[in-house]
Amino acid sequence: MTTKTHIAVLMGGPSLEHDVSLKSGRGVVEALDGASFVVTPVVISRAGLWSFEGAAPVPLADAVQQLSALGVDAVFLALHGTFGEDGRIQGLLDLLGLPYTGSGCAASALAMDKVRCKAVVEAQGIRVAGHVALDRPTWAVSADTVRRAVSEDLGFPCVVKPSAQGSSFGIAIAGNAADFDGAMNAAFDTDDYVMVEQYIAGRELTCAVLDADSGGLLRPLPITEIRPRPGSFFDFEAKYTAGACKEITPADLEPEVADQVSEMAAHAHEIVGCTGWSRSDFLLGPEGPVWIEVNTIPGLTPTSLFPQAAAAAGISYGDLAGLLVEDALRRARHKKGNT
Secondary structure (H helix, E strand, O other), X not given: OXXXXXXXXXXEOOOOXXXXXXXXXXXXXXXXXXXXXXXXXXXXXXXXXXXXXXXXXXXXXXXXXXXXXXXXXXEEEOOOOOOOOOOHHHHHHHHHOOXXXXXXXXXXXHHHOHHHHHHHHHHOOOOEOOEEEEEHHHHHXXXXXXXXXXXXXXXXXXXXXXXXXXXXXXXXXXXXXXXXXXXXXXHHOOOOEEXXXXXXOOEEEEEEEEEOOXXXXXXXXXXXXXXXXXXXXXXXXXXXXXXXXXXXXXXXXXXXXXXXXXXXXXXXXXXXXXXXXXXXXXXXXXXXXXXXXXEOOOOOOOOOHHHHHHHHOOOOHHHHHHHHHHHHHHHHXXXXXXX
């Protein structure tokens, strides 16, 4: 008799991406093959309470005991944003000795910090957009200086984004100096550190990277082009509303451009230290592709981009979920063998 692999799927969480995470987690629960896995959904509320099937929500201290008592073989992380994607849950699971899907603590924390991650990637030769970054106190006392520096160094329009949020929360395009203050204040409503980035007019691309091969091969998947509705960009609504934008996989690109984007995505994955999977976003401007950011836990909702890229490569949603679980277990075995 074959023993089934027991997987806990963590979803929800205290971040602004709570609802998206629930959709991703439920998709994973449904997708994992019942013949091979026993799946336990674990929902974390916005207040940080953990709900196990058939039990009342409990705080983290009690949740750690319950999670340990489950005897799971691995944890599938379907948590997006703060607490799920910033290294904290990864560090907790490391301390508990529980294998988990995706990148580790250090890579997750770096990727979540857009400013510092961008600096690391740029230092390794990947082309990025120009930017300035500042904290809330600097904006409060030096708004005029910041506004002038942005106008002179980056120009308008420019892109204003919180440093450590995902799913395009808090991002705005400031068309002129009059729009800039409102965009900055909105960004600071969601984060204490904000990046103002050069606006690049061009095609929006994203490249998924699958790093869950048993032979250790890193595989860029087919590139997707995102075409939001006219006058908009790939914001939260466009990402998670069916039909709000057109997504073309594989993107219609010149072969040399496609190769360049794929190589940049794979390189960024390795530079940041990602494992399992990642997805890098790009803008294709007049001078070629520009790397924007890397996501260590891409969305797994029905409209998400990573499953689309996997499907274009002949990998079903269920197979993708299974590959990520197998990778987590394989890495745990390798780590145990080296200790």
